[in-house]
Amino acid sequence: MDANTLRQLSRQLVRHLGMLDSQCGNMALSPVQAHTLIELADHPATVNEMAVRLQVDKSNASRNLAMLLNQQWVETQPNPQDGRSQIYQLTAQGMQKLEALHDALNGQVDAWLAQMDDDEAAQLGRSLARYSKSIQAAAKQDGYVIRPLTPLDNAATAAVIRRVSAEYGLTTDKGYGVADPILDRMSEVYQADGSAYWVIEYQRRILGGGGIAPLAGEATLCELQKMYFLPELRGRGLARKLAVKALRFARAQGYRGCYLETTANLGEAIALYESLGFVQIPQALGSTGHDACEVRMLKTF
Template identity: 60%
Template sequence: MTTATPVRLLVRPITADDNAAIAHVIREVSAEHGLTADKGYTVSDPNLDALYQLYSQPRSAYWVVEIDGQIAGGGGIAPLQGGEIDVCELQKMYFLPVVRGKGLAKNLAIQALEFARQQGFARCYLETTATLQQAIGLYEHLGFEHIGYAMGNTGHSDCEVTMLKAL
């Protein structure tokens, strides 16, 4: 009888050494869902390869998920660019299939929202696309409500689903 090796899951703040790995995860998950430039999606975010630097800014944080030492997902929170001072944005929540269904996205979102409260934000905004039904379901479960307009200046013109949550 063989014993399965336990899987080591870890959620931790991003480091500069994680930039390439999390950028790869985001690109891979985007492609998996057909969110590619040839289909009209802007996946050429100039910050994608420098997430550590982006989330090292005030009132911002990003966490990566490791499985057996390999980056397999992440998510973050930051002030809503071009938005009101009390509004943050839940950003770049991407997870490889190997870590899905384990409650990590929910736990990471809850952690991000708690961080946002501690930073003095009153509302949290997010944008996504209708093809990501599981993500939308999670956000609804967490208390996000659909709104019929975009907020701030995110540059995500391809994200037709906009949601807001009071913190």
């Protein structure tokens, strides 16, 4: 799916959901006011806190809270941590209004879900969750660049691999990637056909990388290789973004699947690979030389 198609589908969805209307469903609540009630049911908030939760400007949050206050659906109390602000919370009337809103909208959505089989509804839930996470991740990635590895990056990339390996106890005396003899000349190795390696750069520093190469001994499979990321890079979705880039490259090269080997020490990495559709398999494939990597995973295209 390309950006134009997704934007068109999003516009249609926004219209079907009534997000362009001045009220939510058949209730005298705007969509922003409805979201405000839902947030206050979870936890009371100041104007500034509500603006952050709803991702709107402060004036928008203040205006809608004032309208709800006028309807007696919310009430205020002094903020014990800041005498200049008030904390907003639901009143009993506001809770009743919110329950009525949930009943009405749940009934509407149940009617939509009745058009879908269980597996379709489950897939929809997973896809919406993934889309939401992608939006949040993209907001954290400003200034970070994913680009092809160059000869000038060799030393910095090898240093990242050695540092992360040491962090997780992956020593050179065992069959881990840190012991590979190619570690200091990776730009040369990944120039081969069907291969590529990318680094993640921020303010001229190499903070991580990962690549694709043919799987030795398997004609139709590639291997996801040397995915290492410094701690300061983690939590921004960049490892996933790089892995997606690598998988798209692999498909374009005509591979039928992608294999990887890792270790149980790298729990975050395993979770990432599973989220991308990799499944653990009992036997090793190809000839990687990483006999200490007891976790083997495969994603077929």
